[in-house]
Structure formats: structure tokens, C-alpha cells
Amino acid sequence: MIDFRSLEMFQAVVETGSATLAAQKVGVTQPAITKSIANLEAQTGLTLFERGRFGMRPTLEGSIFLSTVRRNLIGLDEIKTQIEAIKRGARGLVRISTLPAYGEETIPKIVSKVLGPHPDVKIALNIDNYEGIVRAVSLGHAEVGVLIGPVVCPPELEPIILGQQPLVAVVPDGHPLSVAEQLTVADLATARLILVSSPHPLRALFDQMFLRAGLTPDVRLEARTQRAAASLAISSPAGIALVERHVARNAVPGSSARIVPLADFPVLDIIALVGRGDRRAALLDLVLSALQTGFAPSIEDTEPQR
Structure with a gap:
């Protein structure tokens, strides 16, 4: 079976005109090059080189075979390049x-x-x-x-x-709680709220926090996503939205709403x-x-x- 390595050695001999120089180019011994070329000629049934004092020169058959080899080696080189890229995560x-x-x-x-x-x-x-x-x-x-x-x-x-x-409150401009440094569950129980709707995991957390405190939240609006809840708090006086901090930071810039930390909510x-x-x-x-x-x-x- 003709393999990639034997084709690589054949091309090296053509390019260098010498088994010795080809061996140096591909990193093998000169006898390995000679054996590989002999095996390749036996497998193909072609006389690939003329040998003499001038070194090794491709025959007509060898030159025609070379064009085919080069096309295939380009494809194999590309495969090797892609394999290395996959290994590197590139x-x-x-x-x-x-x-x-x-x-x-x-x-x-x-x-x-x-x-x-x-x-x-x-x-x-x-x-x-x-x-x-x-x-x-x-x-x-x-x-x-x-x-x-x-x-x-x-x-x-x-x-x-x-x-x-952490969780934060998005508080509309002018709301009484907008001046607070932080808000507790008790503070929020006195305000109209905008929360994500069930079965969002945050809604379960909010409900649990109010239940543990023995308080009933005044949920005026529900939204399917945190971004929608934050946007509602910014665009209307409907209430305070409770969301993750990164959601609030993406929503608030350019508005007059304020982001206020929640004191007793988990991170x-x-x-x-x-x-x-x-x-x-x-x-x-x-x-x-x-x-x-x-x-x-x-x-x-x-x-x-x-």
C-alpha cells in the first residue's frame, strides 16, 4: 500500500536530486530513502528515476507521477493542518x-x-x-x-x-426607595414589584424569600425574562424589578433608573x-x-x- 510517508520521500528526492539530501530534508537515513523509492517503483510498476553521476533525476513516468503526488500531498497537508487546528482548539x-x-x-x-x-x-x-x-x-x-x-x-x-x-433591584427614578443604599425583603414588601414569571428559577427563589419572612409581595407585573422585567421598571412607574446585576447593568445605561443592592438575598x-x-x-x-x-x-x- 502506498502511504503518505513514501510519497513525501519521493517528492523530496525530486526536489533535491539526491537520496542523501532528501534524507536530510525529511529526517530519515539515506538507506531508508533508497528502500522507499525501490518499494514505490515496485508498487506502481513505474521507473521513477534515472540514476547516474548527476544524482537522481525523474523519468518521464516519474514527472507525470509527481504531478499527481503533489496534488494529493496538498490535500494531505491540509488534513494534517486541520487536525492540528482541532487539537489546538482553533x-x-x-x-x-x-x-x-x-x-x-x-x-x-x-x-x-x-x-x-x-x-x-x-x-x-x-x-x-x-x-x-x-x-x-x-x-x-x-x-x-x-x-x-x-x-x-x-x-x-x-x-x-x-x-x-448578586441580585439587585431596578428602581425607577423618583421612587421613594431609589435613595436607599440597599433594600431588604421587608423594604420590598411595601413596594409594587415586577418579577419574572413561574417556572423561572428566580421566581421560586423570590417567592421563598418572602414566604420565609412571613410577607406577601405586591406583584403588579410578571415578565418571562429578566431583561423584560428590568425594561418595564425603567419605562413605566409600574414598580421595582428584581433581577441579576448583569441584567440590570445591561438594561439601565441611558436611563434615570437606579440599581440598588439587595441586602439579604443569596448570591x-x-x-x-x-x-x-x-x-x-x-x-x-x-x-x-x-x-x-x-x-x-x-x-x-x-x-x-x-
Whole structure:
């Protein structure tokens, strides 16, 4: 069987005109070159070289065969190049399934930094609910799922903490609570609220917080997404929206609304779900690293809200 290595040696002999020089070029011994050429001539039934004091010169048959070899070596070289690119994580497709809060702005900004230096990397981003994200990764329809913790993780999936997000209130300009440095559950019980609707995991958390405090929230509006809730608080005097801080920061710029920290609400873990395995592809590690960097606290996260 003719293999890539024997064709590579044949081309080296043509280019150098010498078995000795060809051996140096491809990193083998001179006898290995001589044996390879003899085997190639036996396999093809062609006389590929004239041998003499001038060295080794391709025959007419050898020259015709060379054109075919070069075309095929270009293809094989391309295959080798692509294999190396895949190993480095510089080529391929990663499918990400995530919640609207992350898929609408945060993750697109993060992955754009991956795509810039890696033009052969492709990202497919799908927006889904909590159950749909877990199902997509479990069934292999997505390589990464990004959602809010805590996560009920199936045994075939591995949770990876990307970062943390506190909850905040988006308070309309002029609202009595807009001057507060922070808000408690008791403070919020006196205000009209805009919350995400069930079965969003944040809605379950909010309901639980008020229930534990023995208070009944005045929920005037419900929205399917956190961004919609924040937008309602900004565009109308309907009430105060409770959302993750990064959602509020994406929604508030350009408005007079204020972001106010919540004092006694838990900080949320941002979780990536991936399939368990002995070895992750380099491209998947590249994307996970970018997500961890993107969700990491910034300097402004350590400063008080104004």
C-alpha cells in the first residue's frame, strides 16, 4: 500500500536530486530513502528515476507521477493542518444552550472575543429554559449549558462554576426607595414589584424569600425574562424589578433608573454543564475558559452601587 510517508520521500528526492539530501530534508537515513523509492517503483510498476553521476533525476513516468503526488500531498497537508487546528482548539463548532438572561447580551459579548482570534471557530447559541438546557446537554444537542445554580445535575453531566451574580433591584427614578443604599425583603414588601414569571428559577427563589419572612409581595407585573422585567421598571412607574446585576447593568445605561443592592438575598452561582468524560476537546476548554473570564467579577463589581 502506498502511504503518505513514501510519497513525501519521493517528492523530496525530486526536489533535491539526491537520496542523501532528501534524507536530510525529511529526517530519515539515506538507506531508508533508497528502500522507499525501490518499494514505490515496485508498487506502481513505474521507473521513477534515472540514476547516474548527476544524482537522481525523474523519468518521464516519474514527472507525470509527481504531478499527481503533489496534488494529493496538498490535500494531505491540509488534513494534517486541520487536525492540528482541532487539537489546538482553533477550529470547530461549539453549541451553547442558555437562559435568556445570558444569551441575549452577556454570552454573545464573551464569545465574540473567542471568535476574533479564531476565525475557524463557530458558536451556535440557543435560548431555552432550565429543563431544556439540561436536556440538550444530556442528549448531546449542546456541548455547554449555562444556567443559574443550584443545579440538579444528571450523573452524565459535570457542573462547572463560571462565576457568581448578586441580585439587585431596578428602581425607577423618583421612587421613594431609589435613595436607599440597599433594600431588604421587608423594604420590598411595601413596594409594587415586577418579577419574572413561574417556572423561572428566580421566581421560586423570590417567592421563598418572602414566604420565609412571613410577607406577601405586591406583584403588579410578571415578565418571562429578566431583561423584560428590568425594561418595564425603567419605562413605566409600574414598580421595582428584581433581577441579576448583569441584567440590570445591561438594561439601565441611558436611563434615570437606579440599581440598588439587595441586602439579604443569596448570591447566585452561574453554572456551566458539560458532559462527563476522560478528556475534553481543546476547543471546549477554550470556550469554557472564555466563559469563566467573562463571568468573573470585574473591578466595578467590588465598588458600591451609585
